Amino acid sequence: MGNNEIVLGKALGCKQEPLIVMPIDILFRHILIVGATGSGKTRTTAFIINSLQHAYPHKYRIIILDWHGEYRSLLKKHVCVDPYNAPINIVDIKTLSWIETLYDVLGLTDPQAYVLQKIIEKSNIASSIDIRKLYRLIEEMDTENAKWLREVKYALLRRLAPLVYGDNYRLFAGTKDFLKLFKNRTTYVVDLSMIRETRIKRIYATFIIRYVFDYALRSSMHDTILVIEEAHNLMKNSSSLEIITRMLSEIRKFGVGVIVVSQSPSGLSDDIMKNTASKIIHSIKSSVDLEIISRSLVLDREIIGVIPYLEPGEAVVTLPNYKKPLLVKIGDLPEKL
Numbered sequence: 001m002g003n004n005e006i007v008l009g010k011a012l013g014c015k016q017e018p019l020i021v022m023p024i025d026i027l028f029r030h031i032l033i034v035g036a037t038g039s040g041k042t043r044t045t046a047f048i049i050n051s052l053q054h055a056y057p058h059k060y061r062i063i064i065l066d067w068h069g070e071y072r073s074l075l076k077k078h079v080c081v082d083p084y085n086a087p088i089n090i091v092d093i094k095t096l097s098w099i100e101t102l103y104d105v106l107g108l109t110d111p112q113a114y115v116l117q118k119i120i121e122k123s124n125i126a127s128s129i130d131i132r133k134l135y136r137l138i139e140e141m142d143t144e145n146a147k148w149l150r151e152v153k154y155a156l157l158r159r160l161a162p163l164v165y166g167d168n169y170r171l172f173a174g175t176k177d178f179l180k181l182f183k184n185r186t187t188y189v190v191d192l193s194m195i196r197e198t199r200i201k202r203i204y205a206t207f208i209i210r211y212v213f214d215y216a217l218r219s220s221m222h223d224t225i226l227v228i229e230e231a232h233n234l235m236k237n238s239s240s241l242e243i244i245t246r247m248l249s250e251i252r253k254f255g256v257g258v259i260v261v262s263q264s265p266s267g268l269s270d271d272i273m274k275n276t277a278s279k280i281i282h283s284i285k286s287s288v289d290l291e292i293i294s295r296s297l298v299l300d301r302e303i304i305g306v307i308p309y310l311e312p313g314e315a316v317v318t319l320p321n322y323k324k325p326l327l328v329k330i331g332d333l334p335e336k337l
Contacts, residue, residue: 006051009330012314020328022048023321024056026278027225028257030248034265034293035282040313040330044280045227045261046074047331049187052225053077060223062187063212065205067230069193078187083195084167086181087174088207091134097214105206106159107239111152115141131172135164168200178208179215185223202233206240212256213247222255231260232267241269248275265292279318280330283310299325 005021027048035041049062053076064071064078072080092098103113119137138157143150163172182188190208195201205228212226234240248258249271260276262268266288273296281297284290285308294304303316303325310316317328 006048006055008048008317008319009328012327012329020317020319020326021321022278022319024052026320027052027259028252028255029277029320030252030257030275031259031278031280032268032272032276033259033261033280033282034263034284034289035315036263036284036286038312039282039284039310040315041261041263041280041282042070042229043074043313044282044315044330045229045259046071048259049225049227050074050076053187058185060225061182061185061221062225062227063182063208064187064189064227065192065208065229066189067192067201067205067233069191070229071189072191075187075189078189079184081181081188081190083190083192083204084170086178086190087170088172088178088204088211089174089176090163090172090207091129091131101207101210101214104239104243105203105210108159109152109155111148112156112159115149115152115156131160132164132169135160162197162200163203168197171195171200171204172207179211198233202236202240205234206243209234209240209247210243213243213251216251216254216256220255224255225257225259227259227261229261231262231272232264235267235269245269245271245275248272265289265296270296277320279316281307281316282314283308283312297325303327 004025005023008020008022011018011020033041033044052060072078090098090102099113099116102108102116119141123137135157138153141153143153162168192201192205195204209226209228212221215221228234228244231244234244251258260272264286265273266286279297281293284293290304290307293299293307297318306327307316313330315328315330317326
């Protein structure tokens with residue numbers, strides 16, 4: 001293995017089964033890993049991360065949004081992040097970008113964003129406030145003489161209500177810069193499985209994605225890799241889809257790579273297929289998903305015919321450093337590698 005590359009696995013169907021290498025810079029052009037449940041996509045992701053840690057310890061900051069809580073048993077070194085001990089500060093009054101973030105993540109309308117801004121201006125608040133305090137300010141807003149304002153007010157309250165009650169409040173009541181949790185060059189596993197409600201899990205994960213995106217654009221997050229597990233669960237929300245799509249198209253120039261992991265290509269957008277330079281395709285049975293893969297990667301019928309019958313850990317791989325798609329056994333390497 002040369003410098004600035006890791007070994008992905010062995011090529012199958014060749015007499016000598018040559019090792020397939022992945023240059024590190026490919027990670028920062030984004031990777032899509034797809035496959036049905038049990039096909040090995042999560043283990044493939046973990047193998048890439050373990051290989052990266054082994055070859056380049058303390059060089060990369062890796063943040064994994066772990067939807068099902070699987071990575072703790074698969075990674076050799078990591079810091080586990082309990083979301084309830086890592087609350088997000090979603091109302092940072094020092095900058096109006098918090099309104100834009102809420103606009104994107106919660107799918108606010110223009111009138112709702114406008115009302116939020118006016119509430120803060122009239123309240124003369126100069127620093128961050130609690131999400132519950134913001135909720136109370138909206139409740140106290142006088143809308144008696146304006147029907148449109150009353151409608152906006154109650155729509156805003158409906159949007160924010162799930163974030164302010166019960167255990168959910170603990171997730172969104174942060175008072176510090178959230179991304180300081182990830183200041184060291186190591187692997188962080190954000191265990192989203194600890195959040196029971198799917199909608200809240202999706203909102204929490206989307207806030208993290210948005211904050212990584214924003215921070216990369218205005219500061220330095222070079223050598224950071226963000227892993228979005230079960231990405232199709234986020235794509236069900238149009239706001240999350242838009243944020244991820246925009247991130248993939250803009251963020252690589254700032255030294256941030258994204259690994260998108262999903263069960264179903266049909267649950268992803270065409271832009272995500274286009275903006276991931278490398279694809280690792282594990283076993284897929286759905287004819288709809290196979291059609292999308294065939295169309296996106298321009299694979300011939302022979303390779304498409306193999307995909308449903310791949311064994312766990314086997315994948316069809318397209319990498320920029322190889323001219324043709326490869327059939328690869330991920331991992332399963334000599335111990336010295």
